[in-house]
Amino acid sequence: xxxxxxxxxxxxxxxxxxxxxxxxxxxxxxxxxxxxxxxxxxxxxxxxxxxxxxxxxxxxxxxxxxxxxxxxxxxxxxxxxxxxxxxxxxxxxxxxxxxxxxxxxxxxxxxxxxxxxxxxxxxxxxxxxxxxxxxxxxxxxxxxxxxxxxxxxxxxxxxxxxxxxxxxxxxxxxxxxxxxxxxxxxxxxxxxxxxxxxxxxxxxxxxxxxxxxxxxxxxxxxxxxxxxxxxxxxxxxxxxxxxxxxxxxxxxxxxxxxxxxxxxxxxx
Amino acid sequence: xxxxxxxxxxxxxxxxxxxxxxxxxxxxxxxxxxxxxxxxxxxxxxxxxxxxxxxxxxxxxxxxxxxxxxxxxxxxxxxxxxxxxxxxxxxxxxxxxxxxxxxxxxxxxxxxxxxxxxxxxxxxxxxxxxxxxxxxxxxxxxxxxxxxxxxxxxxxxxxxxxxxxxxxxxxxxxxxxxxxxxxxxxxxxxxxxxxxxxxxxxxxxxxxxxxxxxxxxxxxxxxxxxxxxxxxxxxxxxxxxxxxxxxxxxxxxxxxxxxxxxxxxxxxxxxxxxx
Numbered sequence: 001x002x003x004x005x006x007x008x009x010x011x012x013x014x015x016x017x018x019x020x021x022x023x024x025x026x027x028x029x030x031x032x033x034x035x036x037x038x039x040x041x042x043x044x045x046x047x048x049x050x051x052x053x054x055x056x057x058x059x060x061x062x063x064x065x066x067x068x069x070x071x072x073x074x075x076x077x078x079x080x081x082x083x084x085x086x087x088x089x090x091x092x093x094x095x096x097x098x099x100x101x102x103x104x105x106x107x108x109x110x111x112x113x114x115x116x117x118x119x120x121x122x123x124x125x126x127x128x129x130x131x132x133x134x135x136x137x138x139x140x141x142x143x144x145x146x147x148x149x150x151x152x153x154x155x156x157x158x159x160x161x162x163x164x165x166x167x168x169x170x171x172x173x174x175x176x177x178x179x180x181x182x183x184x185x186x187x188x189x190x191x192x193x194x195x196x197x198x199x200x201x202x203x204x205x206x207x208x209x210x211x212x213x214x215x216x217x218x219x220x221x222x223x224x225x226x227x228x229x230x231x232x233x234x235x236x237x238x239x240x241x242x243x244x245x246x247x248x249x250x251x252x253x254x255x256x257x258x259x260x261x262x263x264x265x266x267x268x
Numbered sequence: 269x270x271x272x273x274x275x276x277x278x279x280x281x282x283x284x285x286x287x288x289x290x291x292x293x294x295x296x297x298x299x300x301x302x303x304x305x306x307x308x309x310x311x312x313x314x315x316x317x318x319x320x321x322x323x324x325x326x327x328x329x330x331x332x333x334x335x336x337x338x339x340x341x342x343x344x345x346x347x348x349x350x351x352x353x354x355x356x357x358x359x360x361x362x363x364x365x366x367x368x369x370x371x372x373x374x375x376x377x378x379x380x381x382x383x384x385x386x387x388x389x390x391x392x393x394x395x396x397x398x399x400x401x402x403x404x405x406x407x408x409x410x411x412x413x414x415x416x417x418x419x420x421x422x423x424x425x426x427x428x429x430x431x432x433x434x435x436x437x438x439x440x441x442x443x444x445x446x447x448x449x450x451x452x453x454x455x456x457x458x459x460x461x462x463x464x465x466x467x468x469x470x471x472x473x474x475x476x477x478x479x480x481x482x483x484x485x486x487x488x489x490x491x492x493x494x495x496x497x498x499x500x501x502x503x504x505x506x507x508x509x510x511x512x513x514x515x516x517x518x519x520x521x522x523x524x525x526x527x528x529x530x531x532x533x534x535x536x537x538x539x540x541x542x543x
Contacts, residue, residue: 056439078441088432092454092531104450105440140531160440 004070005031006196007055007164012064013221014050024050026221028064034163035194039207040224041253042217043261048200051222052168055198056080068164078106081157081195083170087149089141095152096137099124102160109160127155130192131185147178151185158189167199171206180238183209187235204250204257208232209241216256226256321501326508329501336490337502341509344475344486347403348513351410352471359415359467360460363422367456368448373423384416388474392481406478406486413474414467421463425456458532461525468517472510 007030014025024047032038040048053059054066057076066073068080081102089098103109103120113120128134131151141149150170157165167186171179187210190197201207207214208230216226230249232240240246303323309315310322317325330337365372388409395405429451437447479488487506494502526533 053435056435058435058438076438076441080439082436082439084432084435086430086432088430088436090433090451090454092457092529101437101450102440105437105442105446107441142531156436166439 006034006036006069007032007198008065008067009051009055010065010067012051012054012061012066014047014054014059015062023221025054025061026223028217028223030215030224032196032198034196037190037197037199037210037212039199039201039211039214040217041201041204041207041214041257042222043219043257044202046217046220046260047222048217049168051217052082052166052198052200055164056082056166078108078160079162080164080166081160081162082166082168083150083153083157085169085172087141087146087153089149089152089156091141093141094137095128095133095139095141095144096121096124098141098152099127099137099155099159101156106160124155124159127158128152130189131155132181145178147174147182150174150178150182154182154186154189158193158195161193163195165195165197167197167201169201170199172201172203179203179206184238186210191235204253205241208246208249208253209236209238214253216253216260218260225260228253318498318500321504325501326504329499330505330509333502333505337487337505337509340485340487340490340506341513343403344406344472344479344488344510345513347406347475347479347486348410348468348471350403351407351475352414352468354407354411355415355418355467355471356464358411359418359463360422362415363419363456363460364426364448364453366419367423367426368444368452373427380416380419388413389477389481392478395478396482401482401484403485405482406475406484406488409478410471410474413477414471417463417466417470418460421459422456425459426452429455458525458529461521461529464521464525465518468521469514472514472517476510 009028009030012025012028013023016022016024028047028051030038030040040051042048050059054061055068055073057066057073057080060074068077071077089095090101093101100113100120103113109120125134125137128137131154133148133151133155136144136148141152144152150173154170157167171182174182183206190210199207199210204214211230214228214230215224216228217223218225228249232246307322307324310320315322321329362376366376367373391412392405392409395408399405399408426448429447433451434447437451442450475486476488476491479486480492483489483492487510491503491506494500494506
């Protein structure tokens with residue numbers, strides 16, 4: 001256990017729009033071990049998405065530091081795969097080409113792509129099969145349902161085998177049944193490949209079902225105010241989410257978030 | 269029951285097919301009807317051919333002068349297409365630059381708008397001073413008038429790329445040039461083709477303006493000469509030929525658009541995605 005955490009976020013602050021701007025994060029610290037699945041929950045507008053962007057290096061932090069895989073994050077790092085609330089597929093590419101987009105960009109793959117196209121295509125097909133989209137590679141995005149597009153988006157986040165997966169409310173635009181399906185898919189993917197995952201969500205059942213550890217953020221400016229280890233054995237089943245012990249954890253987290261939303265401001 | 273349903277389906281399909289046929293012929297029916305109304309109005313109200321010649325008179329003039337009409341419209345078509353081609357190259361390049369860099373946008377946009385507000389008729393004399401009488405003033409007027417819609421549309425297409433999409437690529441370590449190539453330009457293509465349809469029609473306006481201000485060659489000169497001889501039917505023949513060329517090029521632009529950016533027009537009637 002003496003190993004260094006894979007992601008270290010050390011007292012970061014993030015302020016938008018100059019000195020008088022909105023303070024989205026302050027004194028926010030958290031560590032994520034390699035291969036761990038962490039969910040971050042919190043009231044809306046607490047800076048969850050900001051945290052994602054800081055970790056993936058899209059934005060620089062105003063204060064504090066982010067270290068991923070032992071290196072300070074100063075700009076976008078290619079070891080991250082991201083998925084967002086919207087599938088953000090490219091409508092002019094078919095599903096297979098959408099999934100393969102990262103390979104055309106990530107330095108390690110782009111040079112080999114044209115020479116080893118067949119192998120890469122096989123890899124993309126295998127991923128599509130894993131999420132239940134076998135045989136859909138030649139379809140255009142608009143021919144697929146919202147849930148299938150979101151699956152595609154997940155494949156795109158995984159294709160370059162990033163050791164760190166950042167998921168920013170990836171299921172929140174979907175209906176309940178599709179969402180639960182995709183929880184199971186995501187759990188399978190995670191169990192098969194064991195990437196480090198940071199999932200931002202406002203769905204507490206989702207967080208508890210998927211994560212090893214749930215972190216609760218305060219209202220803006222956001223920081224981590226509580227954490228809860230989830231020791232339900234894996235693979236977890238959707239039925240688990242309806243039993244008493246599971247719901248007790250959800251209720252406990254709900255209480256923490258309620259506190260964060262309404263409680264008196266906590267001094268930094 | 270199944271037979272009845274099959275009959276119903278057959279009736280529905282036949283109805284849909286009739287509707288499609290009608291839609292295909294509708295433009296021609298409308299044009300034919302318009303000419304008919306025009307002809308009748310001229311005859312019934314006894315309008316002088318100096319004011320408004322009947323379509324038959326216009327047709328007669330066109331047949332009589334078919335050779336100069338043909339030559340001059342080919343000249344105009346040529347100058348328009350050269351100017352239009354320059355507008356595509358320059359407009360695409362500038363549109364990409366303005367759309368992808370806020371520095372270029374802030375620096376150039378006000379100037380572009382000011383430039384576009386200048387009536388191009390006023391520029392033609394300057395062009396003649398610079399390039400002399402010949403085809404170049406017409407080519408450059410067509411270019412000047414048609415590049416603006418291309419620049420604005422391409423820039424809009426690139427500048428409105430969804431931030432998440434940009435983040436997906438940036439998080440992968442994409443360079444700005446990658447983002448423009450993989451996302452910006454493909455996304456701007458529907459905007460680009462929409463602008464081509466505007467640009468090609470105004471390019472005609474440009475070359476004909478130049479040809480009328482500095483009558484050297486082309487359909488603009490033909491119309492100036494005809495009107496100075498009070499040959500109003502020939503003027504109208506020139507106008508109609510110009511209109512036909514405009515529609516033809518518009519169709520070509522639309523055809524290319526549908527072949528290349530079908531993903532953006534999916535779900536429109538009569539268009540099947542995939543292909």
